[in-house]
Amino acid sequence: MLSLFRIFSALPLGLLHAVGAAMGWLAWLLSPTYRRRFLANTAQAGYRFGEVAAAVGHAGRMVFESPRLWVRTTQVNTIHGAEVVEQAWARGKGILYLTPHLGCFELSVQAAAQRWSGEHGPITILYRPAKQAWLAELMLTARNRAGIQAVPTNLSGVRQMIKALRKGEAVGLLPDQVPPDGQGQWAPFFGKDAYTMTLAARLALQTGATVVLARCERLSWGRGFELFFEEMPVPLSDELEAAVVQINQAMEHTIRQCPQQYLWGYGRYKLPRKEAVAEAATQKADA
Numbered sequence: 001m002l003s004l005f006r007i008f009s010a011l012p013l014g015l016l017h018a019v020g021a022a023m024g025w026l027a028w029l030l031s032p033t034y035r036r037r038f039l040a041n042t043a044q045a046g047y048r049f050g051e052v053a054a055a056v057g058h059a060g061r062m063v064f065e066s067p068r069l070w071v072r073t074t075q076v077n078t079i080h081g082a083e084v085v086e087q088a089w090a091r092g093k094g095i096l097y098l099t100p101h102l103g104c105f106e107l108s109v110q111a112a113a114q115r116w117s118g119e120h121g122p123i124t125i126l127y128r129p130a131k132q133a134w135l136a137e138l139m140l141t142a143r144n145r146a147g148i149q150a151v152p153t154n155l156s157g158v159r160q161m162i163k164a165l166r167k168g169e170a171v172g173l174l175p176d177q178v179p180p181d182g183q184g185q186w187a188p189f190f191g192k193d194a195y196t197m198t199l200a201a202r203l204a205l206q207t208g209a210t211v212v213l214a215r216c217e218r219l220s221w222g223r224g225f226e227l228f229f230e231e232m233p234v235p236l237s238d239e240l241e242a243a244v245v246q247i248n249q250a251m252e253h254t255i256r257q258c259p260q261q262y263l264w265g266y267g268r269y270k271l272p273r274k275e276a277v278a279e280a281a282t283q284k285a286d287a
Contacts, residue, residue, distance in 0.1 A: 024060020093270025
């Protein structure tokens with residue numbers, strides 16, 4: 001399997017994206033659950049299917065470009081908003097990069113590390129090992145590349161992130177993923193309450209780090225990638241609950257810049273595990 005993965009990493013990006021797009025549509029056709037979730041999430045955000053249909057193919061592109069990203073060094077074609085990052089470094093409080101599941105989000109970290117880690121130290125990210133031994137080893141090697149430090153998704157990892165920010169380094173997070181029970185709060189996301197991590201807001205409030213929004217968009221026909229950096233639309237509140245809501249709003253803003261490349265099939269509104277079990281038990285008792 002590892003050999004096949006390395007073979008895929010050597011294929012042209014355009015070919016990987018073409019095959020990935022086809023497989024993305026195949027998954028759409030074969031999975032009613034995926035289709036229902038995709039359509040429900042896009043409707044919740046106010047999009048008609050025709051406006052975001054391209055996201056079906058981009059989900060497949062994300063999977064098939066992964067071997068290339070993990071095994072080889074990939075450059076972005078253009079960086080927009082580099083001055084936002086430079087200004088954040090000048091403040092001396094570290095940078096908290098936030099990006100949703102949009103486009104080639106993994107390359108956002110790699111490209112930022114290539115550009116700034118030599119001067120400002122590595123970017124620290126959370127890492128959860130895969131269950132398959134060969135894939136876990138490959139992912140760890142890929143994510144602990146030059147300029148990137150992967151830490152475990154536990155209290156030790158969070159402490160290392162806080163330490164990195166207090167040293168004036170950078171941390172990267174995807175705040176639109178559903179956290180474990182007890183590690184989030186309910187906050188609106190495209191007008192519907194979603195269980196939202198508080199970690200991003202806590203890191204910013206505890207360390208004074210500058211929040212920078214990032215998104216990495218794929219160019220058509222395998223021509224590469226463009227990376228965008230932006231400031232928060234409004235200054236982050238000093239109150240945790242309000243700050244979590246603001247981060248959700250910032251993710252909405254980022255997604256609306258390129259909704260055709262967001263992972264709309266992700267179960268953003270699912271319940272954390274313990275709450276899901278409790279609700280199921282309640283529904284069974286009521287029946």
